[in-house]
Each structure stands twice: as C-alpha cells, then as structure tokens.
Amino acid sequence: MDEINLPVVIRDRRVETPEVMCFELGSAEGRPLPDFLPGAYVDVRMGSAGIRSYSLVRRSGDRSSYLIAVKREAEGRGGSSWLHDKAEVGTALSISAPKGSFTWVEQPSMSCFVAGGIGITPLLPMIERAKALGRPWQLHYAAASPERMAFREQVERLGEAGGQVYLHFSDGSTPRLDVASVVRRLDASADAHLYCCGPGRMVDAFLAASAHRAAHTVHVERFGAGQALATEGGYQVELARSGSRHFVPPGKTILDVLIEAGADVPYSCGQGVCGACQTRVLHGDVDHRDCFFTEEEKASNSTMLICCSGACSDTLVLDL
Ligand code: FES
Known part of the structure; x- marks a missing residue:
C-alpha cells in the first residue's frame, strides 16, 4: 500500500444531500497539496475507523485543500459513518498521495x-x-x-x-x-x-x-464490490514465508483473520476494488469475488485479493 503520510485537517464540512457530506481537507503543514489527474483518489486514514479511499472532487485554487464527498453507507464497514458522525472541523487525518488508473484520457474526441x-x-x-x-x-x-x-x-x-x-x-x-x-x-x-x-x-x-x-x-x-465478500470460511491459509497456518472461520475474510493474527498485510478499500491487498497464490484454488482482475487473471489462479476472495480448496498457500 502507498504511504498515507500527508497530514491534513478538516477545514470545512457541509451537507450535500441527506446521505452525502462534503469535506474540505486542508494541508496541516500549510504546503500546497500534490496536483492530481482528473479521476484520482486518495486513501484516508481515520483513527479507529481504518482506511478508506475517496475520489478527489477538486483542489482549491491556492492548492492548499482537496474536496471529497462521502456517502453514508449503512451496510459499509463504518468508515463513512465515522466521517459523518465523528469528524469535525479541525479533526486531523492522514491521506496518501493522489493515485488511481481511472483517469481522463486527454484526447480530442468525445x-x-x-x-x-x-x-x-x-x-x-x-x-x-x-x-x-x-x-x-x-x-x-x-x-x-x-x-x-x-x-x-x-x-x-x-x-x-x-x-x-x-x-x-x-x-x-x-x-x-x-x-x-x-x-x-x-x-x-x-x-x-x-x-x-x-x-x-x-x-x-x-x-x-x-x-x-x-x-x-x-x-x-x-464504488463498491460487485459480489459479496467470501465469508463462508472453513479452510486453512498457509503463509509460505513465515510458515504459519490460520483457519478462516465462517463470517471472516482472509484479511480479517490475518489482521487479527498480527500479520503485516497491505490493504485499503477492503472491497475488492483497489487491488492494494493483491497476493500471490502458490497453491490451492481461489474463489474470486473481486471486480479488479480480468477473467484471464482469475483463471490463472496465481494471484488473489485477500480482502474479498476465498478458497475453493481446503488450503490456500500464499506468498506472505
Ligand atoms: S483492499 Fe482493496 S482490493 Fe483488497
């Protein structure tokens, strides 16, 4: 995962619609924030609510702030609710540099x-x-x-x-x-x-x-996973580099289990969208649930997103 080390502070928040709140994130150091390609997003680290990704709507004319818009997701993992309910003007957050591949292609046609x-x-x-x-x-x-x-x-x-x-x-x-x-x-x-x-x-x-x-x-x-997360559980995950084995019980994803076990694994959206948790598969059959890989990549059975996908076999061996 890219580093989330740009300190920002909420300068303003306003209701856009009954479900959407806009937040102006200003540089906490008074420096210009990086330019971004139209369509880019940032990862936002927000205290106990973890990390979420939000598209950049715009940057202020003096380049000192970004605008993001956050829809309250009743079925989400709590990040949007935290921003709606807990984040105030003055709340400090950290964000990543702008990134993403869904960006505008500057070409003359429609x-x-x-x-x-x-x-x-x-x-x-x-x-x-x-x-x-x-x-x-x-x-x-x-x-x-x-x-x-x-x-x-x-x-x-x-x-x-x-x-x-x-x-x-x-x-x-x-x-x-x-x-x-x-x-x-x-x-x-x-x-x-x-x-x-x-x-x-x-x-x-x-x-x-x-x-x-x-x-x-x-x-x-x-802006959300195309399929339900693989939380059926009932299989083992083996981490090849450390040699540790972990049982994935019903109700949990592989990412849930590895975080609970203290493993240092990268992740961001937690929904099979961003690709931050991509992990090489050394053995076993993957139950792909993401909208990130092509059908060919899924069929190769050589890589997976551990935040959303699971196993069709009794054991998965991962390059972790
Ligand atoms: S964390 Fe975004 S795809 Fe897994």
Whole structure:
C-alpha cells in the first residue's frame, strides 16, 4: 500500500444531500497539496475507523485543500459513518498521495461520462478538465431523486455552459437511464472514450454494452464490490514465508483473520476494488469475488485479493 503520510485537517464540512457530506481537507503543514489527474483518489486514514479511499472532487485554487464527498453507507464497514458522525472541523487525518488508473484520457474526441449516485465524484474533475480544454463531452447521470443527486447544481451549471447533460431519476419523474442505448448511440464514434462510475449493476451493464468497443476507449470504476465478500470460511491459509497456518472461520475474510493474527498485510478499500491487498497464490484454488482482475487473471489462479476472495480448496498457500 502507498504511504498515507500527508497530514491534513478538516477545514470545512457541509451537507450535500441527506446521505452525502462534503469535506474540505486542508494541508496541516500549510504546503500546497500534490496536483492530481482528473479521476484520482486518495486513501484516508481515520483513527479507529481504518482506511478508506475517496475520489478527489477538486483542489482549491491556492492548492492548499482537496474536496471529497462521502456517502453514508449503512451496510459499509463504518468508515463513512465515522466521517459523518465523528469528524469535525479541525479533526486531523492522514491521506496518501493522489493515485488511481481511472483517469481522463486527454484526447480530442468525445468523452461520454455515465454516473450512478456518488459515482459522479471522479467524473466531475474529468468534466471540468474537458470543458477547460474545449473538448466535447456528455454526461448521463442517474440518482434516486433530484434531492438525493449530489452536485446537481454544479452539473446543471456545466450543462448551461455548453455541455450535454442528461439527468435521470428513479422516482419516476424522468425516464430511467438506459446505459445500453447511451453506448449504442456512440457506435459510429470509434474514437470516443466512455467512462462509467457507479454501482456494480450499472458498471456490468455498461461493460456488456461496450464489449464490442476497443478496450482502450472504455473506462470503469465501481464504488463498491460487485459480489459479496467470501465469508463462508472453513479452510486453512498457509503463509509460505513465515510458515504459519490460520483457519478462516465462517463470517471472516482472509484479511480479517490475518489482521487479527498480527500479520503485516497491505490493504485499503477492503472491497475488492483497489487491488492494494493483491497476493500471490502458490497453491490451492481461489474463489474470486473481486471486480479488479480480468477473467484471464482469475483463471490463472496465481494471484488473489485477500480482502474479498476465498478458497475453493481446503488450503490456500500464499506468498506472505
Ligand atoms: S483492499 Fe482493496 S482490493 Fe483488497
């Protein structure tokens, strides 16, 4: 895992929607924060709540702060609740340098952005950049209702400033977002780049609809795991370097068990999204539950994400 050693302090917090809170993270040392590619994220270390990853919505004009938007996840592991309930103006946190591969490709042809819910956050800086460079872009953005759509006013302003913005609400007030037809309408534009960030089902539909396109023109990021974590348990994990063996009981992931055992293992999102916990598999069959590896990589059975995936065999031997 990258180091999480940039000290920041919460300068401001404001309610964006009933479920989304925005936090302005300012440099605790008064230094400019690193620049970032549109779409990048940072890991945020927050006391006892652990580490979570959040997309950077923007950096302030004087480069001294970042804006992140955090949706309260009732089913999450407590990180978003900690930020909503415990983090105040003045709370100190540590963050990593900006990173991530879901970033805007600076090219002259159409950029088509598809967002579901809080998935708008990495796309906003991409849109701002495309707009600043005068590049063509369009946004298709779905949310539960106008009140629950994060950054709706900003998006509407971007539309008024010349962008093509299509908003969809699942409360029945607009037609639902049809991801397949959005992709189809760009079939004649082979050089257009398509970006999608949203829940697993939306990303799956987007990928299925885009399967015929050149792979380098299709970009996705999920904000949650596509599948349930492998917590069925009932198998052994052997760490080849230390020689230790650990039983994974029902209700736990491999990562849970290794952390409890005091093993020094890297991780970040804990949901099979970021790849920070990637571990080489030396023996045994993996039950892959991530949305990180390609099908070929999964079939190779040589690597796995220990935060979400489990075992189909009685024992897994890991290069740890
Ligand atoms: S910690 Fe992010 S994929 Fe495992």
